[in-house]
Amino acid sequence: MTAGGAPAPQVEVVPLGRVNSTAAQVVAANLQALLELDAMVVEPWPEPAQALVAARGQYDAGIIMQELATPQGGPLRLGLMGKDLCVPFLTYVLGESQLGGRAAVMSLHRLSEGEGGSRAPRHVMLERAAKVGLHEIAHVLGLEHCRTAGCLMRFSAGLTTLDRLHMGFCPACQRDLTRLRMDLPARAPAR
Amino acid sequence: MTTKAGNKTKNRAPMVFDMTSDECIWSKAGVVAPRLCHNAFDCLSCSFDKAIQRKRVHGWYAGGLEQPMEEYWTSANWQNTAPHKRYCRHMLTGRVPFKLCPNHYACAKCAYDQMLDDEGLAQPAAEVRLASAAGFEVPPEYYLHPGHTWARVEYGGRVRIGLDDLAARLFGPADEFRLPQLGMAVTGGGKELAFSRSGHQARAASPIEGVVVARNPRVLENPAEANKLPYGEGWLLLVEPIRLQRDLKGMHSGEESVAWMEQESQRLSDLITHDTGQRLAATGGRMVPDIYGAVPGLDWQHLVHEFL
Numbered sequence: 001m002t003a004g005g006a007p008a009p010q011v012e013v014v015p016l017g018r019v020n021s022t023a024a025q026v027v028a029a030n031l032q033a034l035l036e037l038d039a040m041v042v043e044p045w046p047e048p049a050q051a052l053v054a055a056r057g058q059y060d061a062g063i064i065m066q067e068l069a070t071p072q073g074g075p076l077r078l079g080l081m082g083k084d085l086c087v088p089f090l091t092y093v094l095g096e097s098q099l100g101g102r103a104a105v106m107s108l109h110r111l112s113e114g115e116g117g118s119r120a121p122r123h124v125m126l127e128r129a130a131k132v133g134l135h136e137i138a139h140v141l142g143l144e145h146c147r148t149a150g151c152l153m154r155f156s157a158g159l160t161t162l163d164r165l166h167m168g169f170c171p172a173c174q175r176d177l178t179r180l181r182m183d184l185p186a187r188a189p190a191r
Numbered sequence: 192m193t194t195k196a197g198n199k200t201k202n203r204a205p206m207v208f209d210m211t212s213d214e215c216i217w218s219k220a221g222v223v224a225p226r227l228c229h230n231a232f233d234c235l236s237c238s239f240d241k242a243i244q245r246k247r248v249h250g251w252y253a254g255g256l257e258q259p260m261e262e263y264w265t266s267a268n269w270q271n272t273a274p275h276k277r278y279c280r281h282m283l284t285g286r287v288p289f290k291l292c293p294n295h296y297a298c299a300k301c302a303y304d305q306m307l308d309d310e311g312l313a314q315p316a317a318e319v320r321l322a323s324a325a326g327f328e329v330p331p332e333y334y335l336h337p338g339h340t341w342a343r344v345e346y347g348g349r350v351r352i353g354l355d356d357l358a359a360r361l362f363g364p365a366d367e368f369r370l371p372q373l374g375m376a377v378t379g380g381g382k383e384l385a386f387s388r389s390g391h392q393a394r395a396a397s398p399i400e401g402v403v404v405a406r407n408p409r410v411l412e413n414p415a416e417a418n419k420l421p422y423g424e425g426w427l428l429l430v431e432p433i434r435l436q437r438d439l440k441g442m443h444s445g446e447e448s449v450a451w452m453e454q455e456s457q458r459l460s461d462l463i464t465h466d467t468g469q470r471l472a473a474t475g476g477r478m479v480p481d482i483y484g485a486v487p488g489l490d491w492q493h494l495v496h497e498f499l
Contacts, residue, residue, distance in 0.1 A: 062464070062471065087473055088486040089463055090326055094475030101469050110475070132474060139472040145325065145457070147450055155453060156474055157323040 009040035009075050010184055011137060014068060016081045016105070017047030023108055024080050026126045027133035031078075034134055034168065035141075036181065047083070058086035061096035061105050068103035076140050078133060079105035094156065095132045097139035104136035113159055120159075128162055138169070141180040146173050205344045205439055207231045208332050208351075216280045216296060217243055231435070233348025234280055234298045244297065281307050319422045324449045325456035326478040327356045330422045334442035335451065336398035338499050340384065341422065342442065348435065350399045353426040354384070354417055356478075357455055361494060362386070362393060363481030364415035370427055371403045377430060379438045382499070384427055386414065388483075391491040395499045397430070399438045405429035418480060455498075462497060463489070 013028040015021070024041045031039035051063040059081065068077040085093045085107040095106035111128040114120035120128075135152050146153035151170035156162040169177060204213065204227055216234065218226040222243070230237040279290035280298060287307070298304045321328040329335070334342040339358035343351040365386040377383045382394035407426050410416045417425035432438065443451040457472075463486055464471045479485045483494065 061473070065471075086476070087471070089460070089479055089482045090473055090476040091479055092476040093473045096471060096473045099470040099472050106474075135474055145453060145472065147453070155323075155325045157326065157477060158475060161323065162475075 007038070010037045011039040011076045011078060013039060013041045013133075014077055014079050015041065015044035016064065016079050017044065017083065019044065019080050019082050020108055023111075023126055023129045026130050027078065027080060027106075030130035030134055030167075031137055035137060035177065037076075037137070037184070045079075047081075053086060056086055058084045058092065059107075061085045061087050061093055064105045065096065065098055065101075065103045068105065069098065070102050072102075074102070076137065077103045078137055078140075079103070080133075081105065081107045082109060083107065084109040094162070095136040097136045099139055099144065100142035101140055104140050106132045106136055110159065124163075127167065128159065131162060131165055131167060134167075138173070138177060141177065141184070143173060143176055143180065146170060148172065204229050205231055205435060206332060206334070206444055208343045208345055214283070215239070216278070216283050219278055219283050220292075220296065229436075231344050231348035232280055232283075232346060234296075236348060240296075240298075279303070321422065322449050324452035326473070326476060327360070327452050327456055328422070328477075329356070329449050329452045331445045331448060333422065333448070334398065334439055334444045335448045336380075336396060336442050338380070338382075338396035338398070339455075340395050340398045342398040342439070343426075344435070344439070345429075348432065349404065350401065350430045350432050350435065351426050352384075352398055352428050352430060354395060354421050355452075356421050357452065357459065358395060358498065359418045359421035359425070360478045360480055361459065361482045361498060362388060362491075363483045364388070364418040366414060368410055368414045368417065368427065370406050370411065373403055373406065375403050377401060377403060377428070379434070386417075393491075393495045393499055397428070398442060399430050399432050400434055401430035401432040403428050404431050459498070462494075 011028070011031050013024055013031070015024050028039040028041050031037050048059060048064050048067060051059045053060050064079055068079050070077055085096065085105065087093055087096060092110065093107070094110065095104060097104035106129070108125070108129055111132070112120050112125045131152060138153060143153055145155050148154070148170035150164065150166045151173055152165050152168060153170075153173050154161070154165060156165065207213070213227050215223070215226040215228045217223045217240070234240045277292045279287070279292045281287045281304070282290045290303070294301045319330050320332060322331050330341070332343070334344070335355055336342065339355045341353055341355050345351055365388050367387050369385040371377055371383050377397035377400065379398065379400035380396050383397050384395040386393055386395070406428055410425060410427060417427065419425060460473065461470055483489055483491065
């Protein structure tokens with residue numbers, strides 16, 4: 001959905017169920033500011049009940065991404081959930097993406113955790129959300145994990161490692177992103 | 192320093208786990224010029240040690256004389272060596288707090304040496320530093336074999352071996368381990384570490400060629416232990432290596448092992464999500480302790496073929 005006949009965004013940030021609206025705006029803004037992608041928060045979708053893994057009390061990220069993925073030519077989509085995500089072989093995921101695909105999904109569920117069971121300050125939660133969003137959409141563009149210390153494309157097993165990452169990409173990833181972004185207009189033309 | 196993680200396979204000296212010194216005992220005792228131990232303090236199989244014990248002493252030591260070792264021990268040069276420098280190899284490696292050598296470094300004939308070596312076979316595993324690698328754990332001070340087993344070079348040159356975290360989590364808790372008996376030879380890369388689960392069989396490679404000198408009784412009694420703490424209490428065998436330096440060359444250690452495990456994690460993720468035709472990348476979390484049990488439709492034999 002675009003407002004006032006504006007060109008379609010390159011990335012749609014899709015709240016799935018009840019989601020912190022500020023976090024959604026921060027994620028979209030950072031995609032635009034750091035990845036130079038036109039990103040917009042769209043109308044929320046219902047919580048994806050079909051993806052609930054009842055035995056784990058988590059939602060299957062793979063199933064959600066299949067729902068989110070648009071056909072070639074449509075915008076990329078980043079689902080944003082307040083509930084916890086998993087894949088069958090990982091205890092949880094902060095985010096999951098289709099590598100070089102059409103969709104990704106991320107969760108805010110764990111991003112508010114602070115040290116020793118406390119609650120992290122709001123700005124910390126928002127910064128974490130921005131990092132995960134950038135990481136996942138960079139995957140969707142085709143970028144794989146990177147081993148450079150501090151690079152946003154490093155795998156983060158948890159919040160401690162996520163907090164150590166800079167809000168940016170290493171020079172090699174940045175170069176790749178520039179190249180990958182050039183493919184994008186053909187993939188997501190204005191509607 | 193031998194305890195630091197790094198890719199020491201590129202050097203001669205193997206990386207020895209939990210070791211506080213890497214200086215040759217002959218060097219520490221002042222008999223030879225400064226020199227590093229290249230054999231994990233396994234003096235009994237050290238060619239340099241044998242040369243010193245067998246041959247005549249040349250000009251290495253003060254005085255530049257040449258004489259048989261038995262004469263050297265009674266010579267003024269040795270006698271003038273301060274007694275506090277005649278450290279036992281077990282003290283030099285930090286294994287005992289204080290012990291002087293009363294035996295002219297003839298470890299092969301030393302009762303104290305024998306006693307400590309025998310004790311060492313039953314010692315519990317020391318604390319292991321672990322790094323995170325895309326949902327799996329990796330010990331940078333271990334050597335990881337491409338067939339998802341590990342080797343830890345320990346004091347005296349013995350090598351402890353086991354399954355790595357990927358193998359442990361991928362195949363889940365085993366019902367049974369069938370390990371080579373004491374005294375049996377294992378071949379580097381040979382598939383001698385057999386385990387089974389619910390009728391499915393798997394054989395993992397021994398990362399090291401050598402002779403089995405200890406088996407983990409805890410794992411034999413309760414095979415699921417290897418799944419819980421694969422790098423610690425879940426070890427499988429202790430081996431006296433035959434060609435340690437050669438075997439270590441083909442393995443990953445230090446930061447390189449973390450990078451390799453991340454690649455393997457992605458390879459596993461690709462294999463699991465293959466049916467969807469779309470490669471996926473995850474952020475966050477750890478691998479579940481039993482991937483085979485958690486992901487429907489996985490083919491056991493295919494996993495064995497791909498990862499062991």
